[in-house]
Amino acid sequence: MSQYKTYHAYKDSGVEWIGQVPEHWEVKPICRVTSVNDDALSDSTTGTTRISYVDISSVGYLEGIKQATEMAFADAPSRARRKASTGDVVVSTVRTYLKAVAAVTDEYADSVFSTGFAVLRARKLEQPFLKWMILNELIVQAIEAHSEGLSYPAINASALVKLKSVIPSPDEQAIISATLDRETARIDALIGKAEQSITLLKERRAAFITAAVTGQIDLRGE
Secondary structure: OOOOOOOOOOOEOOOOOOOOOOOOOOOEEEEHOOOEEOOOOOOOOOOOOEOOOOOOOHEOOOOOOOOOEEEEHHHOOOOEEEOOOOOOEEEEEHHHHHHEEEEOOHHHHHHOOOOOOEEEEEOOOOHHHHHHHHHHHHHHHHHOOOOEEEOOOOOOHHHOOOEEEEEOOHHHHHHHHHHHHHHHHHHHHHHHHHHHHHHHHHHHHHHHHHHHHHHOOOOOOO
């Protein structure tokens, strides 16, 4: 991050867990710039209708939406109701310690999501920025911190969207989104290469052990 400059002036955000923010940025409740749970599966949906269902365990903070399960609506859990569009962000309101937060991609735009998610949609916000605003670790931690219950911590969607976030200008939102898209893709590619290297090293280690203990190589140094 050393190649990026800081802003000229900062101010107190008024939110302890956010701290200082650029002087010209705003701090607003999430509900001021998004809507929540706009769409739901129709009550007239028949039991034979095929759906792709996404539950809490299918979403991860780092992995995004990992899978959707195909099933007949009659076989789906009663919580299979939420609908989302590309660019929306789903946030788990139950078992919030799991950090099940992800942006909805084209692949999952026609899926049905558990009512255990709050579905956020950009309203007075650049749509690409919504993903990064909510994937901010400070927001994710705040959601968990404001959850109630020990064994099954949860937060109401109405309480979730009252949490505050930092809102840059529209132009800055676009710049931030484009930069994060580019840089996270580059970092993910590096992680992928590192994981491949680790896999190859593990295979080499296993092969070396096997070769040594089965006499395929001579380690006596003679």
